[in-house]
Structure formats: C-alpha cells, structure tokens
Amino acid sequence: MEGNEIQFKFKEEAFKYLIFWKWIVLSSVVSVLIAYLYLRYVSDIYATQAKIQILDQTNNTFKLPTNSFNIFGDNDKDLENEIELIKSTRILNRVIDSLELHTEVYTKGKIKSIELWDTAPFKIIWGIPTQELYNKSALFTITLKENGYLLDDKPTLYPYNKTNLTQEIPFVVLPKNERKKQKLGEYQIRLKPKNTLLQELSNNLTITKQGTQSNILKLVLKGGNTGKINAVLGALITIFDNDGVKDRQLVFEKTIEFVDDRFQYLFTELDSIEKQKAAYKKSQKISFIEADAGVIMQKSYDSENNIERIDTQLVLADIMLNTINTSKELDLVPVNIGITNDEINGLSNKLNEVILNRNKYISDGGGKTNPIVASLTQQVNAVKGNLRSTIISYKNTLAYQKKELSKIQGLSAKNYNRIPDNEKSLRSIERQQNIKETLYILLLQKREEAAVNLAITNPTIKLIEYPNFTGSPIYPDRALIYGIAFVIGLLIPLLIIYIYFVSNDKIQTKSDLEQHLKLPVIAEIPFVDTNENKLIRLLDRSILSESFRILRTNLSFLLSSQKKRNQVVFVTSSIKGEGKTFVSMNLAITLSSTNKKVVLLGADLRNPQLHSMLNYERKGLKGISNFIFDEKLTLEDILVHGKEMLSKHEFDVIFSGTIPPNPAELLANDRFSALLNILKETYDYIVIDTAPTLLVTDTTVISGLADAILFVTRANFTEKKLFKHILDFQKINPKISFGLIINNVGQNRIYGSNYSYGYNYGYGYGYEKNYSRKLTLKYRVARWFRRK
Template sequence: MITNDNKLNNDIDSEGFNLKKTISIYVKQWKWFLVSILIFLFSAFIYLRYTTPEYAAYSKIMITSDSDGSSGAGAFKDLSIFVEKEEAAVEDEIQVIASRSFMQNIVKSLGLNVQYFTRGRIYESELYKSSPITIDFIATDSIISNTGYNFFIDITSETDFTYRVSEDDTPKKVVFGETIPTPFEGMIITPKSNVKNYIGKSIRVKLTPVEYVSAALKRKISIEPYSKSSKVLVISITDPVQSKAIEILDFLIEQYNISTLEKKNLKSINTAKLIDERVELIAEDLMSVDSSIVRFKTGNKITDVASEAGLFMSTSAQNEQQLDEAMTQMRLLNSVSESLNDDSFDAIPSNLGAGDPAISALSLKYNELIQRRNTLLEIGAGKKNQTVVQFEQSLNDIKEDLKNSVENSKKSFRIQLNSLENQSNRINSKITAVPGQQSKLRSIERKQGIKESIYLYLLQKREEAIISQTSTSPNLKVIDSAYAIGKPVFPDTKMVYIGAMFLGFLLPFGVIYVSDLLDTKIHNKEDLKRDINNITILGEIPRIKTNKVLVERNDRSILSESFRILRTNFDYIKRSRKVKEYNNVVFVTSTINSEGKSFFSMNMALTLANTNKKVLLIGADIRNPKLLMGLDNKKKDDLAQVGLTEYLIDKSITTKESINTYDINGNKLDVLLSGKVPPNPAELLMSDRMKPLFDEVSAQYDYVIVDTAPAMLVTDTLLFSQYAGHTIYLTRADYTEKRILNFAKELHAENKLNGMMLVVNDVKQSNFGYGAKYGYYGAKKKKGFFRKWT
C-alpha cells in the first residue's frame, strides 16, 4: 500500500528493457565515439601510407584427361582397374601443381631466394629483374640454397661501391669484380648497364633459404576449381611486383606442362616395356600349350577327336549289322541242322548257304528231290515204289552232305561271330574313351585360346604404346595466360577505412557496455528508485565542477536550484506526515562515509535560512566532524570553543553558550559544532542531556538540521534517532554500491530511522533527472557544435 511518504515517487518500477534509455547511455558518450573513430581513421591512413601495396595475377587452365590415349595409360583405358574419377584426378593435379618440389624449382629457376630492394620515401621497393648489379657466389648452389644473409651496398660510381652488413656498420669501399669475404665463402658483385641510374642510392640484398621462400610462395599461390566438379582451375598469386607475379604463374604453368609431358612419356615407355615383358612370357606359355596339344594327340594317336569319334560310331554300326547277320545265319543253320537230324523229308530254306554255293546247290537239289518224291506219292506211287525209294536214297545222301556242310558253315560262323564281338568290344572301348580325350583336349585348347587372345591383345597395345610415344599431348590447356589487373588488391583502402570506422565505434561501445555490465553503483534517481521503491526520494544534487560548494543568498546556480527543489519537496512531505514531536528536527545520515552528509547539511540549512527561517545546524558526528568546511575562512578565535561534546560532558554549559551564529555567504545561521572528539562517542550520545537539548532547540527554531555519523559504520545515529522527526538518507552517485542499499531497506523496514527520505548526491549533469534534457530555467544554454559555426 502506498503511503503519503512516497507520493513523490512513481508506482513500483515494473518496466523491463528500455531501448531509449539504453541508447542514451551511448549517446551521452558521443565524444568518445568521435575521438575513437578519428584515431582509428588516422591509424588506417598511416597504415595505408606505409604499407607496401600488393598486386594480384591470375591464370586459368583446364586439366585434360588421358581418355584420348595420348599417354601410356590410354593403352589400358578399356580395363576398369585403370579408370579413375575425373574429380579425383583434378584434386590430385591441384596437389601436384602446389607441390613443394614445384615451388622449389620456381624459386631456384627464377632466383627468388636472392632479392634486391631500394628504399623510397615511404617504403622499400623490390628491384625484380631490374637490379643494377649481379652477384656471383663462390659457394656451391646447395650452400647458397640454405643460406640466410642480408647486406647493404651504396653505389658510389660505375666502378666501385661501399659494402656493409648492417645499416649501423662502417661502410667498406669495394671495387666491382673484387671478391667480398662472407660467412659462405665469398661473392663477387659486378655492375649492369643501368648501374649509373643508381649512383648515390642504397640497395639492400637479402638471401633467404630456398625452403623458406618456397613455403611462403606455396602459401601465396591459390589454386581453386572454377566451379564444383569443373576441370578448369583458376590460379592466382599476390606480390608487390606485378611482373614477378605474372612470371611466377607463367613459369609454374610451363613447369607443370613439361612435367606432365615427361610423366606421360615415361608412362608410355614403361607401358611399352611392360607389354614387351608380358608378350615374351605369354609367347612362352603359348608355345608350352601348343606342345601339350601335340604330345596329347601323339600319345593318343589322334588327329581330330570329333572326326575319329564319328568314324568309330560308323564302324561300330557296321560291325553290329554284320554281327546280327551272322547270328541270324547261325540260327538258320541250327534250325536246318535240327531238320536234317529228323527222319522225315521236309523242305529246307533255299538261302541257307549265306554265300556258300555248295550248301545252296545241295539245298536246291534236296528241295527239288523232295518235291518230285512228294509228287509221285501224290499220284499214287507207294513208299516202296522204286523211284520213290531212289529218291529217298538220294535225299539221304544229300542230307548227309548237307549235315556236313552245315556243320562246317556253323564252325565258320562261330569264328566270324567271335571276331565281330572282339571288334565290337574294341570299338566300344575307343568310343568310351572319346569324351575324356575330348574334355582334356578342350581344356588344353581353352588355355591355348586364352593365351593366344592375350598375346594378340598385348601385341596390339604394344603398337599403340609405341605410337603414343610420338604423339604425346600436354595434360593441360591454357585458357588465360597470366595477367594482372593493375590495381593493388592489398591493402583494400575501402575495407581498411570501413574496418577502422567499425573498430573505432566498437572500442568505446565495448568499453561502455562492459563498464555498464560490471557497474554496481547508482548514478541517479532512476537507479535508486529501481532498487528502493518504497522510500520517498526527495531529489538529486548535481555534481559541482567549481570550488563553490555552498549556496549563496539569492543564488541562481544549479546547485542552489537543486536544494530549493529539495526544500520544496521536504516541506510537502513534512506537511503530509503530521509528526507530533520534533516535526522540525531533520537528521542527515548515510550508509558509509564520504557520501556528502556534511555538505548536504550545510547547504540545506543555508537554503532554509534563505527563507528567513530560524535554522540551527548541529554537528552530531562527533567522531569525524566535517561542518567546519563552511567555516574554514573564519578566524580560529571567531570559532566557538564549545561544541556538542563539551555540552554533553559539562552540565554547567548551557545550550545558549554552545550555539553560535555565523554569517555564511550572506545568510545568518546558528551552528552547534561537534566540539572535540571524545574517547567514548557512543556512550556520550546516550547522555541524559540529549533530550533537553532537542526539546529546547525544537521549540526555539523553525528547522533543526542534525549532521550525524554513517548509520552502517557506527551505531551513533541510531542511539538518539528517536529525537528525529524526519531523516534524510544520503546516497552518492558513482560511489554508493547498490548492494549496501539493503541496509537502508532494513532500517526503513524496522523503523529504526523516523521518516526516511532519500537524496542522491553528486549526480553528473548528463544523468541528472529532468535537467539532463531541458536544463534549469534561467541557466545559460550551451550552443551546439554546429551552432557555434553558424
């Protein structure tokens, strides 16, 4: 609940981040921003003035592949193991171009490890390809490549010069062509045709180990693909000398071109050599396979397995047919033999002879006689008929002959059957062996075919490799030869100035931001209100930059006006509170020392006195009296020798004897000084004489201002705080820590000090409440920077 004590305060401060206020923190320090930016801009100017400019050179090349068979690898381009991704190939070529060996070759070939400089008005310039002298080193190139050395020569004429190792050394006169001793076996300096243009000038010669120069050169050269997965490479370099940068790029591309040609030729030669070795090995294997085929056919007595297998099958069929025919004849002969063994006379087959004419003739005759006999019997002739009997006798004779002939024929057929069966077995065994022979022969022939195809392939590739050696093409195509724009790329003047302005703005911004971030002190009434929102804040007292620290009568200064505001606010609070006792007694205290209690007490008393009120100022800080600051111009004899200490100790001293009237800046002011510093200030302030003192002075005066000791450091103020109708609690801007304000909160919460009111002392005018923007009425307005000039 808000009481009358804090009607001058706003409601509880609940606002969060205030952008306008945050910006105002930095705007108030605009002078520091301006100074910082100007300093950085001036530093940027000096930097640009004395920095050696560097120029950029560019070149663009395209990496070609070996797909056209222009190298030895093209001989095997149809083999997957020799195929590589183009992206990987481009990355590999970038590493080759930027390799350490390439850089060292450039340094050695162009002599970049020996540099010549001439000093101008601002900085040194390198004399690349335009040096007026030539240096011949006696030591070997390997020693010079690892040597670091620096010396100066001053050309005095076309025939001689002076030599010194460092700038402070005494120059030694040397004739051109004379050997100069050095730590690396000496050197001879000879002039060029343009030496007369450098007479009277100093030249610095710098030897740097090749390893260092090549490493620095590698860092300076940039090689990037023109776009993703592109085979076009953009090569660039920066250097203080344009011609040097261009020559380095041209030499780098030329060296890479030569290297790729040598690599391709070497690859072709190695490929051809490899193919020759493989051809010889394959030829030997092929001859071995051919010999295996010959040995196999010779061993198995075959020429062509397929044709001979057909012949075996045909022979087997014929043999089977003959065997069947012979077995048929054998069965016929067996049947006839059985018929002949019978007593009856039956006809026998006429073709029984099977090529035997005797059997065929007997068979015909036997059948003819049987037919004639049977005819006689049919016509009625009996079995005893003489003709019939003769026929039967003839038949028996023929039958015997047939029996003998059949037996002989059967023997012949048995021999033939055995022969055919043996022949069939032999043919079948050969037929059975044919698949195995054919399989083995095919295996050998397969090896022969593989070896033969490889042999023919290698012969073809050998011819291609031989041809490629005479038609090797470069591995790159130069799209843009090395060129320079002509304008320095370093330092970038525009970016340097922009960066300087940015840093000039960033430095004070960072300092202010960090200071504000780490700030733990109060600076004005707003800061105090943010931390203590339930205690009345009377106002602020500005920081005074002059020695005038006390208000005067009819004073219109900012200090005087601020105290008038405090007086008005205090009167308003005083009327609203309606204190019964000691309503006109005002204690002035603070948390710690040096927060301005005595300063405030004296000026508040003088301000109240300006209204023709009767005011008494009491110095109750008997431990550390400070009220003499307004009386320091008084003579020692004019100052009262009796103060509060003496009054409390000596009961014979009256109040009237302790109080003295002083004329301060035209104001009549009654003052009760602190007196001497007692050994027991706390006990003395608890004296029984304290109450009669305040009863008396509160009745006699309109206002009683009491300057007391700091409340947190000592207990003095709290010992007699019951005599205060009101308490003004001082804080000091840029001095009072926010954390110690908790002590003031506790005093207020526990009612240890009556009618607490807060005042912020020593506030910078830039942070000073309403006056920060509008100033005080009647005060002279300061003209702005532009108004002064207009």
C-alpha cells in the first residue's frame, strides 16, 4: 500500500509538471533556436602562436642532467620572471601605442560586424593628442560614398581628408587608396580606452614553458581577426626583444644621464659660486683686500683730523658766546679769534661798527634821548641778539658734524677689523670653485667611457617560430553549446514551476476556499486588465457584468432568509488590495439596474477609495464622518445623487468624508446606526464599503448592523494563512448571512484550471460573438497554451 501511495504521489507530481509540457517543449525549442542564432552570428575566435628562446646572458651554460637543482641559477624562476615581464603593462602599453590598437574598424552587417585590420579602405586620424585618447571612448558609423562619407545615417555628406568637428572627439577620414565600389559601404568606428585594451590583451595572451629543462616559451594570442593577432604578437615579441637590449644598456644610459645631469648641476654650481663670490664682494664692498685696507686707514685719519678741528671751533664758539653774554651793553666784541664761520665774523664786525657809530654820536654832543642814538642803541641790541643765535646754531652744526665723523671713524675701524674675516671667507669660496672645476673634468672622462660601453649590445631572445594562426576557430564549440542549450531549455521551466509550487501560498480557485473554509462562495469575479474599464455599464454584455449578475442572484438567495424589505449589505476583505471597493461599486451598479433604489456608503474611514473610482476630489467632500461628528448635518448634506455624478449612475453615494483620528469610536456612535435607519426608509439596498477586517476593528464594531456580509478575497493575492481570520470573523455574528467572493479569477493559469469565462458565459447567451472580438493574437496564443 505504501508503495502504491508513493507511486500515486509520483504520478500526481509528474502530472502537475506534464500539464505544462507545451511550455517545456517550447522552452527547449526556443533555447536550441537561441543557441543556433547565437552560433550563427557570434564572432569566431582564432589563435596565433609563436615560440621564442630566452638567451642566457650570464654565459654560465653548464647545467646538470637532472632537474633536482641548478648550480648557476634557477632556470624556472628566470622564465617565470620573463613571462611576467612579457605580460607587464609597460610592454603591452608600447604594443598598443605602436599599432594604434585603440582604434577599431568594423564592417557593419545587419546583425554581425566583422573587424578589419589592414584591409580597411580608410584610416581614422583623431584630432586630439594620443595621450588624451587613453581615457576616452567613442562609437559611431560612417558610410563611404564616392565623394565623401555619411556619419551615423545623417544626410550630411562630409568630405575626405578634412577634420570632422561634429563629434565630441574630432577626426579625419583618410582613404588608403582609390575607392572601389565593393569597398564602399557602412563601417563602424570604435575608440576604446587604454585600460580596456590592456585588460583584453592580457586576458587573450597565454605564455607557457616548453618543458622543464627548456628555456623556450610558447606565446598564444586569441582574437577575432587573424591578421591583427599576428601583427600584435609579432609587435609584442619585437618590443620585448628591444626592451631586453635596452635593459642591458640601461646601466650605461643611466651613467650618461647621471653625468649629463651632473654637468648641468656642476655648471650651475660653478655659476652659483661665481655669483656668490661677486655677491660677497659686493655685499662687503671689497675690490682688493690690500687696497681696501689703505682706503679704510686714510678715511680713519681724515675723520680724526676733522674731529679735532671741530673741537677747536666749539671751544672758540663757547668763548665768543661767553664774551657776549658777560660783556656790558655797549662793549665791543672780539673778532678774528679763529672761528671759521663767515656769518659770525660778519655779525661781529657789524656789531662793533654800530657800537662805534653810537659812541661817536654821543661824544659829538648827542644825548641818549637823541633819536639817532636811540635808533643805534636798538640796532646794537638786535645785532647782538642775532649774533648770539648764530653762534648757538653754529655750535649745534659742529656737534652734529662731530657725531657723524665719529660714526665714520667707528665704521672704518670696524671694517678694518673685518678684513681678516673677509679674506678667510673669500679664500673658502675660491677653494669650492677649484673643486667643482676638477670634478667637471673628471665626469667628462667618465661620460666618454659610458658612451663607448653603450655601443656594445647583445640580442635578448631568439625567434624560433614566427607567429602563425590555427586554420579553424577555437571558439565556439558548437556541439557543447547545443547540448547545454537543450538542457537549460528543459531545466528553466521545470525550475520555475517547482519554485512557484513550493513558494505560492495564495488562493487560486474557488475550490481553495470551499475546501478550507466550508463557506458558500457566491461569486467569482474574473480578471480585468488594467487597460479595460473596471466599472460595468448598463446593459453591459461583458464577462465582468455577467459575473456581477450572478453575484446579485446569489445575494438574493442569501438575503431571502432575512425576509426584510430594506437590506444592508457589508462588503469587506481581510487586507487592502483585494478589491472590496471595486466589488461594492459594481454590485451597486448591478442592483440599481433592476429598478431598485440603491445607496452606496464609503465606511472605510481610514483609507477611502470610493471617491477615486468616481473621479471625485476628496478634499472638502463631506460624508459619514462629518455626519456622525456634526449633529447639525442632515442626510441631504452628505448624499450625492447618481444623476449628479459625471458618470450618471442610477444609485446614490455617501462618501466617507474627512479622515478622523478615531474611526472605530466614531462608527460605534449611534449616529451611524441612525443614518442606516434613515436610509432604510428610502432605499431597497444599502451597500457599505467597509475597512479591511485584519488591519483595523472598524468593520467588526459595526458588523452587527449588517443583513449580509460579503467577504472579498483575491486570487493569487490573498494568502491561505488568512483562512483562520475569515472563519473567526464569521463566528462573531453567526446569524448574519455570510458569503465569500473570489476576485481576479483567471489571471494566473499556472494550475491548469479548465474554468474559462469565455466558454461558460459565451455558449447559448449571445456573448460569444462579443467575446470573440476581443480575442487578439496575444489572447489566442495564450488560450492555445492553456489547453490540456
């Protein structure tokens, strides 16, 4: 029995996958087709190889016959170093620059482009320096014509051999030869950054050793163009060989470079020493030490004599001033006492002359009151005062001259004392000058020796096998790719289906609800595409409208036990997004189409959506919350008649109103039940769009006011773990009629259900013709694959 059960489960699981056999086959076919197209248009990769021998520069050619150790060096280590050197960025950079690999030219086909090398009918010359191209990239297309070329399929014809400035990087197209018709066509130009080229060249280059005891290296380069990879490998070998020669000459080049640098340095130093010597002499005011000493001594002697002369004049000036100050009013003053100041001597003579004239007038009989005598007396006093001031000024001048001469005498003495130090410093500068001149001559000799040694060169490698490419491409491996594609084509749909089965915990069909909840499912609402109208219309013959007619009929049976004239129908759901507002709207439309008076209430006070479906601006829109809060409001203040709406419905609407801070407490207010009682007097059906029951308690608080509760679930959205919550909600008011609605049925066909609105509603009711018009090619293909 256990074996049979296992076998049954295996068949059941296999059947679940076999339902999708068309998708599995299609995936395999598509995968193989993709592999074919890939192999059809993928670029072939070729390989070229060459062999070189690394020559031993140590002249130690003796080796033991075993591989245990090497007396004169480690050969394997040396070859590893050479391999790394060949693949170094420095060598590859020079290869890229020498062949201008940053520019690639392709013949442009419909799908596949082929790279050209030396067969390209033109050459691209970039309008900026090569160094600036290293970090830039460009991609454009040119079409060659007889008299010019087109750029990126634009109608402008650009001439050859002239700079094109329309691109970010200017360029010139230079034809290589006379353009032939077979070479005129469309070409693609690519400018690659140097870092990208270095990475590609390094990845495509392989270097291996030929044997453990051999010093031969095998170089293999892969690429799409045989001529290009041959040229690149040949350039790589040549540059590596030249680099080896350059390394052996590097010591002598460095010697010459060092000597040249030292020449410049010594020349600068010698010039600097000469300038230093001149500057020192200039700063110390030196011409010749001996002559400068004589001049200093003469200056000192002259200064001393001048100071003695000034001291004599100062003494004489003091005597003269003292005589004037102590003499009587009309006494004569001494003259020509040795003062060299002409002004003082002149004033002394004038003073004596005036005194003598005055005395003469007095002796001739004139009294002191005589006007002439009085005038002469005033003149004597004025001249005497002037003389006194002149003597004082003369003394100040002499004092200043003495001070300055003392400074000069001190400076002369200081300069004379500094002569030995100046002589010592000057000899030190001249000594450095002699040393630099001797070193300059020595380095000149060494440079000539290094130049002779630089001329001696030896080869680095020996080219054993020139670059040549394989006859057939090394990539792609067609058999392997076809096999992998077929396996992937099988595994992808199986893996997707398996993951979906394992991870999907959403309800899919009506049977999921009936099996777990044991509650009646009164309607299945089909999937509505986002591009279609989600609100049904009067006398609508669509599948959506028919599903709501079924809901209306089943709701009538559900409410028949209530035996009430006016019915209150709650439409709710577990969580947001299951379509309760969508169901409420269309249910109201369907009920109103039977000439019943219907009012639709938006009781989801936290997240109202009713106004959005009716194209109303929520701001300032009064509704239920305003009615409950403001007792002055009446029904007419919040009721919106259907004929007043833009879409002209047959039912009336009461929106949720302003979002309150306490929706649950507000709905528990007696004003809400009073509002329902008022509505029952006028309307046959009161459809209420309530809040989700799992998120908030708003609907639970007012659920006792309902005659029927329609609980909306959504296929491929509502999780099965919510079944317990639905049952618990139904048990709160077990006497209220309770019905389940599954929304969005038919969007996911992965379970292979044979339920189809297109067939069930189309047959015998005149809807098939209307439905068939919607069967576009997309829907027809999808329906064909849904069949089992």
